[in-house]
Amino acid sequence: xxxxxxxxxxxxxxLLIGSSFIAVGLTLLKAxxxxxxxxxGVALIISYLSxxxxxxxxxxxLNLPFYVLAQRTLGWTFTFKTLATNLLxxxxxxxxxxxxxxxxxxxIFSAVFGGTIIGMGILALARHRSSxxxxxxxALYLQERRGISAGKVQMAADCLVVxxxxxxxxxDKLLLSIASAxxxxxxxxxxxxxxxxxxx
Numbered sequence: 001x002x003x004x005x006x007x008x009x010x011x012x013x014x015l016l017i018g019s020s021f022i023a024v025g026l027t028l029l030k031a032x033x034x035x036x037x038x039x040x041g042v043a044l045i046i047s048y049l050s051x052x053x054x055x056x057x058x059x060x061x062l063n064l065p066f067y068v069l070a071q072r073t074l075g076w077t078f079t080f081k082t083l084a085t086n087l088l089x090x091x092x093x094x095x096x097x098x099x100x101x102x103x104x105x106x107x108i109f110s111a112v113f114g115g116t117i118i119g120m121g122i123l124a125l126a127r128h129r130s131s132x133x134x135x136x137x138x139a140l141y142l143q144e145r146r147g148i149s150a151g152k153v154q155m156a157a158d159c160l161v162v163x164x165x166x167x168x169x170x171x172d173k174l175l176l177s178i179a180s181a182x183x184x185x186x187x188x189x190x191x192x193x194x195x196x197x198x199x200x
Contacts, residue, residue: 037158039134119187
């Protein structure tokens with residue numbers, strides 16, 4: 001079957017959808033007092049431990065080495081889309097409290113559904129050769145170049161990051177945060193196979 005590259009309009013649509021899914025998922029996790037994996041999780045932990053360093057600034061600084069990795073291994077197009085995605089997420093993070101006010105959410109629902117919808121957002125981005133940066137860049141590189149499942153790499157990294165939050169959140173929320181990371185990675189493992197989207 002002949003494969004065709006996505007159009008610019010299709011890419012923009014996917015980046016908007018993926019970023020929106022991730023922003024909503026993060027809003028649900030935050031409303032339940034949970035943390036997430038990846039560089040975003042590390043930025044949250046550093047912000048907690050530092051007494052309030054801006055999460056957005058920490059996230060951007062931590063992502064710098066991964067932008068370099070993205071450019072050198074996955075090309076300028078992937079890097080540009082990833083930068084665009086991060087700008088979209090920054091804008092959505094700023095606006096989400098005004099657009100979506102969550103006064104109460106069941107922690108278990110937040111962990112499972114929040115993690116799943118973030119995974120769907122990451123999947124949409126990966127399908128259009130973009131990511132939220134951080135571990136996602138490394139995971140996609142290892143899948144494309146080494147055939148190692150991106151979902152498994154993401155799950156291992158996310159569980160390590162969430163486990164590092166042991167000293168910043170209660171134990172019950174730590175367990176739910178790990179469950180959220182597993183739900184997120186399960187989406188990638190089940191739906192993003194090596195070679196499935198070759199040529200895109």
